[in-house]
Amino acid sequence: MxxxxxxxxxxxxxxxxxxxxxxxxxxxxxxxxxxxxxxxxxxYRPNYLASHLKSGTSPRTIGFIAKDLSRVHSADIFAGISTVARRHSAQVITASTEESESSGEDLLVAEELARRGIDGLLVMATGGDYSALASATFRGIPRLFVDRDVPGEDAVVHDDVDGADKAMSTLIAHGHRRIAHLYSSMTIPTMRGRHLGVDAALRRAGHLRSQAPRIAGIMTRDVAAETVGHLLDSPNPPTAILCGSSEILFGCVRELLTRGRQDVLVAAFGTEKDVELLPLPVVLVETDGFELGHIAANALFQRITRGGTETRRAVLPASVREVRPLGPSADV
Known part of the structure; x- marks a missing residue:
């Protein structure tokens, strides 16, 4: 054809x-x-390579570094990036790195992509120390951080602080007093921002801080399920749980359903498709990965084509809503 x-x-x-x-x-x-x-x-599928050969130009190539691309949020971001790349007749090279305390692996992968002659780089870094990654020149290749707020760097992020604040405030407004909040690595800016938002809501509530256990370092669904099980078996189990990531959400819900505990209210970060089939009410902080990737890729291509040195930072506003009716807390 x-x-x-x-x-x-x-x-x-x-x-x-x-x-x-x-x-x-x-x-x-x-x-x-x-x-x-x-x-x-x-x-019909356009042959972009042939069109570039005909015009005497080479198709652009951008790199995308992220943690495990099989995770829902990373995959959604990649889908948004790919949509924009196709519009620019560009190719996307992906690289997955392990979650770690430093950005050493991210830096090595970025340098390898730079050697391949990419035109731009999108980084969803997995380490907590971005100093080396941010200071590297990568042969002058434009770069932008996705879902990672790095001072002095182009970035597109969600307003995690405001989203977490609104989610915790919603749980408190529904009468919950014993609210556990669970996070993955606190070296990740996203997790730190969400914790800051939760802490702000708890500070306004005053005495509730001592009744809201914070647990970090939950990297998998299995660990999340095990953690929730321990919390529910404790002398003063939580009546609500705020999940700092989609992986924690899925592990948490699995444990709640196994125990038949639909009475525990869950707050989570994600999209409607993450929670639409869950048989329990959820306070959802919508974090649309596709939109994030779409905006980030557009910003990167603008940087590639127009240049400039002024730092560009886009913050997507937090949207919090209740999915299915929320019943009163057992604390009330």
Whole structure:
């Protein structure tokens, strides 16, 4: 199937098909729709490499460094990045690194990608110390941190502090007093920001701080489930649990359902698809990874094409809502 076949089926010129597949916004909407329908019907896939060879240019390549890409949030971010990359006829090279206390592995991977001649780099760093990673020049390659707020660096992040504050405040407003809050590594800025938000809400509530155990270092669903089990077996078990990551959420819910404890209210960070099938009410802090990746990739391509030295930082506002009715707390 060729571009000529698509043009013939849509009743437009080959140039119009090319403009539609390259995301040109000035194409007549009705014509663009006909082209998209023809592409879908014929199963056409543009050959971006061939088009670049014809024009004498090379397709752009960007790198994306993240922790385990099998995790929901990382995969959603990558999907958003890929959507933008396709619009720019660019390729994305991904690299996964282990969660660690330092950015040493991130730095090594970034240097390797730079040697491959990438045009830009998106970093969802896994270490807690970003000094070496942030100070490296990477041969002048533009870079942007995703979901990691690094001083002096381009970054796109969620407002984790405000989101966690609102989530904890919602739990308190529903009468909960014994609220456990669980995190992965506190070396990760995302976790530190969420803890700051929780702490702000607890400070306003005064005496509740002593009744809200904080547990960090929960890196897997199994550890999360085990931790929740210990909390529920304690003399003063929590009536609500705030989960600092989607992995903690899934482990927490698994343990609650195993014990038949739908009475424990859960607050979590994620998307509606993470919680829509859960048979219990949830206070959801929406963190749309796809949107985060989409905005980050757009910002990186702007940096690649337009240059500039001024630091650019985008903060996505926190949105908190209650999924399914929340019943009164047993503390009330």
């Amino acid at each position: 060729t571009i000529t076949d698509v043009a013939r089926a849509a009743g437009v010129s080959i140039k119009t098909v090319s403009r539609v597949t390259n995301g040109v916004a000035t194409v007549n909407p009705e014509m663009a729709q006909r082209v998209r329908e023809a592409i879908e019907e014929l199963g």
